[in-house]
Amino acid sequence: MVRSTFIQLSSTREKIIDKLLTSKDLMKAVAYDTADYLEQSIVVDPKQYIYKRIFPHRCIPGENEDVLKTVVSISLENIQPVQNQYKAGILCFNVYTHRQLCQSNSELLRTDYIISTIDKLFARNQDLGLGRLEFYKMDVLDINSNYYGDSIAYRMLDFA
Template sequence: MSRLGELAAYKTIVAQRLIGNSNICKGLFYSDSDYLDQPEMANPEQLLHDRIYLYPYKPVESGNENEARAWITISLNDFNGVGSSVIRAGFLTIEVLAHKGLQRTAYELLRTDHIAAEIDEMLSLERSIGIGRLQFAGMNEISLNENHYGVSLKYRPVDFG
């Protein structure tokens, strides 16, 4: 597989890690404010391409503006050196977004903040996705429109090549 193909495969590896985390799955699937107290999902793979996207998808721009849902996007940004034998730089970007009606929870954090914290705990200093150790590189709050808000997390792979 080419280096560019390997990069694309990393998004799938990250998505698999996300669906392996019960708290993230519940936060995406259930609309209840006490989503962590809900039953385990029988088939968390159903979230792939429905709530977890391997590209920067914005369902609110696709006619779903009124649907109260939460979702995650995974993208790779600013990689260079892809044509050579060594990939020199880039970012793994994960966006966690939700309708404002889902933000308040029975817990101390907003839904998107809680999911982002779960993701950060999983990925910070992660070595097993194939692009080296992941170093937290930043977070920004984002707003898509008056109904959809969330956070964007950036991770820089370090010590790989």
């Protein structure tokens, strides 16, 4: 029987979301819909963007949504038990932006900036209690005519 079941996975999600919310520049890139988002003021209450632009589950913007926006969602995938605890899996970040918001003053694409910021936050960071994160893959997410995205995934090793 696997110990430390889904509560542990929920706690892992919460740590990941909290880390995203602490990045001032990432929150600017998500919250502000202009190409000069890094020149905007700090997002005062980043938690207000949970379930609006930062999702603790995979969320794909609909083609007919009224609001142009940028979305970052996470998914915990291929979670496997090791010695009766969840200790291995894939942490995937999915970044979508409306095609009209792709332009960025800091990078060629807004998604490039967000993905590189996520990589800085998570790739070599072991202070989250997630164990070792090892780069797994990066993919393009071309989902509909209005939204473009990228994903970056890490192997989670020994995160229990």
